[in-house]
Amino acid sequence: MKTIINRRDFIKSSALVVAGTGLGNQLYSAVAEHPFLSITPDQRLITAPDIPFRPRRVASWWNTLDDLLWSQKVIKDKVKRRAEGFASAHIDTAMNYGFHVRFDYSNYFGRLNEYFHFVKEELNQYDIKFIEHYSCNHVHRPRGKEEREKLHRTHRHHVLLFHDPEAAEHAQYEGHLFRDLVEVDIIDGSRGYARQYQMEAFCHNNPGFLDMHQKYLERLIKEVDFDGYEIDDMCDYVGLRACGCKYCRERFKRDYGHEFPPVTDTNFWGDITKPMLQWGNYGNPVFRDWIKMKDDIIADHVTMVKKVIGNKPLFTCCSSTGPIILNSISLNLERIADKLDFYMLENVGINIRSVNWGEMDAEALQQKDIAEKRGNSPAIALSYTIYPDGGYLGWSLARFWGVANWASTFQHRVYEEDPADSMETEDMIRPYNNWEMKLSDLNHHQSKDLPEVRLVYNYYCRINGWKDQKGVEHWNKTKMWSKKFLENNIGYRILRYKELSDVNCLLSEKSPLLLDGVASLSDNQYNAIEKYVSRGGTLWVSLPFGTHDEKGNLRKKPLSDILINSKRKNLKLIDSISDNDNVFQQFVLDKSFSPIVRQVSGDIGWVVRLRDYKGKRVIHFMNTNMKAVPHPTVKDIGQSPVLSRIESSIKNNVLKFEIDTKQFDITKLNLYSPELGDQSREIHLSRARGKTILEVDLTGIRVYAVAQ
Structure with a gap:
């Protein structure tokens, strides 16, 4: 052990x-x-x-x-x-x-x-x-x-x-x-x-x-x-x-x-x-x-x-x-x-x-x-x-x-x-x-992320120890969604318990809310969510929802019963991602959702994150398919080999992305990376049917690059 x-x-x-x-x-x-x-x-x-x-x-x-x-x-x-x-x-x-x-x-x-x-x-x-x-x-x-x-x-x-x-x-x-x-x-x-x-x-x-x-x-x-x-x-x-x-x-x-x-x-x-x-x-x-x-x-x-x-x-x-x-x-x-x-x-x-x-x-x-x-x-x-x-x-x-x-x-x-x-x-x-x-x-203090979905993590579920019938907790479900969004280049942010109880905060952004396994829910949170939906906000939710209050007490009647009875078109019931991995495709293919970025060619493994630096549009590339080369003798305190070097397992690094021009308009970008030294690479951009086609060559880069 x-x-x-x-x-x-x-x-x-x-x-x-x-x-x-x-x-x-x-x-x-x-x-x-x-x-x-x-x-x-x-x-x-x-x-x-x-x-x-x-x-x-x-x-x-x-x-x-x-x-x-x-x-x-x-x-x-x-x-x-x-x-x-x-x-x-x-x-x-x-x-x-x-x-x-x-x-x-x-x-x-x-x-x-x-x-x-x-x-x-x-x-x-x-x-x-x-x-x-x-x-x-x-x-x-x-x-x-x-x-x-x-x-x-x-x-x-x-x-x-x-x-x-x-x-x-x-x-x-x-x-x-x-x-x-x-x-x-x-x-x-x-x-x-x-x-x-x-x-x-x-x-x-x-x-x-x-x-x-x-x-x-x-x-x-x-x-x-x-x-x-x-x-x-x-x-x-x-x-x-x-x-x-x-x-x-x-x-x-x-x-x-x-x-x-x-x-x-x-x-x-x-x-x-x-x-x-x-x-x-x-x-x-x-x-x-x-x-x-x-x-x-x-x-x-x-x-x-x-x-x-x-x-x-x-x-x-x-x-x-x-x-x-x-x-x-x-x-x-x-x-x-x-x-x-x-x-x-x-x-x-x-x-x-x-x-x-x-x-x-x-x-x-x-x-x-x-x-x-x-x-x-x-x-x-x-x-x-x-x-x-x-x-x-x-x-x-x-x-x-x-x-x-x-x-x-x-x-x-x-x-x-x-x-x-x-x-x-x-x-x-x-x-x-x-x-x-x-x-x-690039000064991150003067930057803004571009979230396309707000992934809700409700602290009340943690503090009250809630798990579903299979023993899966709300945080695990949140992390499963996070991983899917990351791997598919969908910008997201975590929306937490205080903001969830403020309807003005919920309505301040157009991106949809996604709640998976939010069993513990306060009355204030439910009221804010209900008003958000009634005013046209898109809500994706999996059950259980509102079965317990913020103190962990079981409600006589789940709040989901009330919410479902509203029968609003912008309320979308889905399975939990911990029960059905295909639910992610249901989300991204829904006509109400239009992703900013979609990879159309090249090996999967590079992920992107879009950011605005005071009007300057920048794309960060990060490798999710790296190979760790262990040190032959040095180990950490748990006796696991220490990381010596990093190699990339991605074979085809010539990538093509389709970018929604209305949501992220770019005109000229060059690729930079510490692995390129003082050099940069030109990124080819073209337009087709309201989309920007971005073609980039990440060959020879193992970890990180930036298009700016």
């Missing part, structure tokens, strides 16, 4: 994801409802995001244990050399990396802060922003020699300097003993332990921990004053085994009116002989309330952090926010989105499966939508790599998705030791950033 677990393992995937001025005014929320609480009009006033700068080319600033030798000359010289290297690679934002599990270094905070301040000053000389990045709520506490050895094999990137068992009993900061702040294991009353990372977890609801974290943040701001803050692990990696502390029990009673049940209560816990991620009975409203309370606790922690850092940008790590399984670790970006300023999609994979990037398209567009609906906030895609082709893949995906690229080498997370030929991040990303600056400087 696989024993190495990471963030993507929680969502059963390991593919590569590469998913203005600060305002002080108030924004009125576009939605009157909230998934958990009764909200007054005043509470719907939310603070606008703080966006003092917009990252485009981000890279990790890796720290090592040697940096604790600050302020020796060799460390100062290294910082100056690397800052100059970042500038030569046109990196505009550096992300602090290493010294990650921050309270492990509480004895060294003064020295670290002096070092961080020096790094910031050097980077700022080149107009490079320096963003802090650390895990706030853990300390490494391996249990026994085997766990300690495992930690040193698999998590060296954290810069390991943790307390030994004797010292750990006395470790503290600002008068708070760490042992008094940790979560309580519900099963045996021990300290909450995240076995996948060999860490004990502080309770987000413990007032002592919140006081300690606040005081640390205040010191960090005073002594360093970073340009922004990514504060990680706003979730609970101990999962459903925690937290049984007195503060969490009291809050469950106070906020939700429930006593905490014993672990013998199978009506609440389900079968606890199963893996922890499968615990819980979502048919029990008390269990659903507990899941929601755990999210509330983390949201309050994020709120405190934002209050302390003020108008500096705040964000946190997140590899996905769609699947039900994330309820078990309280990883819920939707719940805290209104408290953040930047949004990142994290990849934790560097192995050969990275080339299967298409399955991550839904996550990328979902988080991009979260960012756009939050005042068009920056979205950042983090890609880890060891070798140049992995960095190129991540850079390409960021351009394809229209988000900022965060490049990061990840040597210290390969198994046991780093390869001798590993590269620094700035050296790996330099050729791609410099090519971009010279030949294709």
Whole structure:
């Protein structure tokens, strides 16, 4: 059995994801409802995001244990050399990396802060922003020699300097003993332990921990004053085994009116002989309330952090926010989105499966939508790599998705030791950033996607644990549609739960709505959908629809019964894509739908994404049929071979596309790619029957190209 677990393992995937001025005014929320609480009009006033700068080319600033030798000359010289290297690679934002599990270094905070301040000053000389990045709520506490050895094999990137068992009993900061702040294991009353990372977890609801974290943040701001803050692990990696502390029990009673049940209560816990991620009975409203309370606790922690850092940008790590399984670790970006300023999609994979990037398209567009609906906030895609082709893949995906690229080498997370030929991040990303600056400087912050369909993902289905009779959840259905749209060059976007309850938002675009498996639906959402349909909006829907309310309670009568009785021609009932793969053809062949792009010749495998850059029409090409060449010896922590090189499996790369001229008018384009160097290729365009015929030769290109 696989024993190495990471963030993507929680969502059963390991593919590569590469998913203005600060305002002080108030924004009125576009939605009157909230998934958990009764909200007054005043509470719907939310603070606008703080966006003092917009990252485009981000890279990790890796720290090592040697940096604790600050302020020796060799460390100062290294910082100056690397800052100059970042500038030569046109990196505009550096992300602090290493010294990650921050309270492990509480004895060294003064020295670290002096070092961080020096790094910031050097980077700022080149107009490079320096963003802090650390895990706030853990300390490494391996249990026994085997766990300690495992930690040193698999998590060296954290810069390991943790307390030994004797010292750990006395470790503290600002008068708070760490042992008094940790979560309580519900099963045996021990300290909450995240076995996948060999860490004990502080309770987000413990007032002592919140006081300690606040005081640390205040010191960090005073002594360093970073340009922004990514504060990680706003979730609970101990999962459903925690937290049984007195503060969490009291809050469950106070906020939700429930006593905490014993672990013998199978009506609440389900079968606890199963893996922890499968615990819980979502048919029990008390269990659903507990899941929601755990999210509330983390949201309050994020709120405190934002209050302390003020108008500096705040964000946190997140590899996905769609699947039900994330309820078990309280990883819920939707719940805290209104408290953040930047949004990142994290990849934790560097192995050969990275080339299967298409399955991550839904996550990328979902988080991009979260960012756009939050005042068009920056979205950042983090890609880890060891070798140049992995960095190129991540850079390409960021351009394809229209988000900022965060490049990061990840040597210290390969198994046991780093390869001798590993590269620094700035050296790996330099050729791609410099090519971009010279030949294709497209600013995604000034771009607009062209969605032809709005694919609905309703958060209520996730938080209430809904699955259909075959055990398929709403997010899986959403991803199946996403994959079909991607493979067939149909532009789409993810439409989420708040927008689904606002009829004006629904009517603001002409593209159809597609709902598959939206069982949990609020009255506000249904009313908005019904008005949208009554005013001529096209709705594709599969059952079940509205069988449960937003709290997960079964309705006496499904809302689908009412909707179907309207018998409107623009209401189109279809099978679920998880039951009938042919339903996609039913959608695209319907006379009400007219795709912008259709491939008419050449091998399938290249996909396109259309984008408008302030009136400049651009087509991005991305390969979905790549072949990963594994490194012969280097493996990741799960023992999968690391990606060494990328080859293309597409044979016929001479492609012809038919483009609807009315929807996407183009007159002259040339093809560019880093794989062509400084050269470009002419793209042949002709007109026929209201269509533009585009002929392009992608021969010799393995990963990415752009027509501009």
